[in-house]
Amino acid sequence: MTSGPQTITSRDNALLKELRRLAQDNSAYRKQGRLWLEGDHLCRAALQRGMVPTHALFQASYWVTHGREWPGDIGKVVIVDDALFAQLSGLESPGHMGFVLPLPEAAAVDPEAASVVLDGVQDAGNVGAILRSAGAFGFRQVLAIKGTAALWSPKVLRAGMGAHFGLRLVEGLDTVQLQVPILATSSHQGEFLHQARLPWPCAWVMGHEGQGVSAALMNQAAHHVRIIQPGGEESLNVAAAAAICLHASAAARV
Template identity: 55%
Template structure:
């Protein structure tokens, strides 16, 4: 049974901590926990058996049998008025339930598994989209080079739509750290002579997705065994990095399925 507390003070220490997590995208690195807002993220967390430390529900949610059942998965529940929940919400239309979960920053990269590398991507929407693409296409590890948007920030979590909980996510890496992967690395380039649809892609491999404006940094590009182009018959200069990732990861997944 969960321990249930009814809270009416905005100065409650737990709520103060959650405000920091919802308002500061990198606060989870200092506080060691993550704020998940909304029943979609909450359900995704529970489905993957991610460790939950606290549930926060509005009074209306606590009266809803379905949402109350979700809250019962946490060892502690805080029941708060709707106006108080709004003070810890990062959404324009606040949800009715949220979880605080433990952030494990001590993971090490796994060698030899299909991987996506994010090289200093800045846009949270792009990062979250790529995490969804990676999870959908069977790339179970995502590695972020130092300078990439915080992977567990509220904005990236919302864009990822629950994909986080099916991935191994490691941040703050340097290009040299990727040598431990033991995989061929592949990057896209507008200068590549070989086109994606013409190649037999290595499997497993690590796809490198570069900064929205600068692309893949030279030190990392030098580590890539293969560069490929994405045909653009419409004549655009380049693709959004989230779109490029979707195309590349799909082609890798397609070739894996064909060769099974």
């Protein structure tokens, strides 16, 4: 049993100051050892994955209208003045409520797992979308090379919409040593994806939005693959390319 809700009406509240940093600083989760999830959809996705928050923060007006919809086992309930919650949020349109979760323990790389390697993918929206595709198409491990957007940052969590909690995530890597074949996309070399015989399990490398996959990982790749683009565009958005490639791998297994 938890005690009754706490109410925060001062912007100088110590908890609010800590959570403001957590919500607005992409690397604060590493220092604080906890995560900020904002928005009811993301928070419900975390509960469905068995995650247990330490705190649940609600905008005061949202709590009045929707508080009874939430279960009792969501940690310490904190009601925050509407204007203060807007200052806490890192979003243009505040999500009205959020969870604080312990940062999951760092995972070790599984060299035999079907994986997605993020090689300097910097846009949080792209990273979150790729995590969603990885989970949807059976790639349970995502490895982030240094220079990739922080995997547990609020914006990547928001874009991932709960996919994080079903994946093995390893970040801050200098390189990867895997026993599964590495596949790299390229606009200039390799066979077309729809004609390729794709190995399973494998590791797909997705590169920087502008520079693509690094030379080092291109050299490590066992296969280079191109996505057919009859419309004539030079390249695809990396999240779109990832979805196409991961779906192709999943379809090849059926």
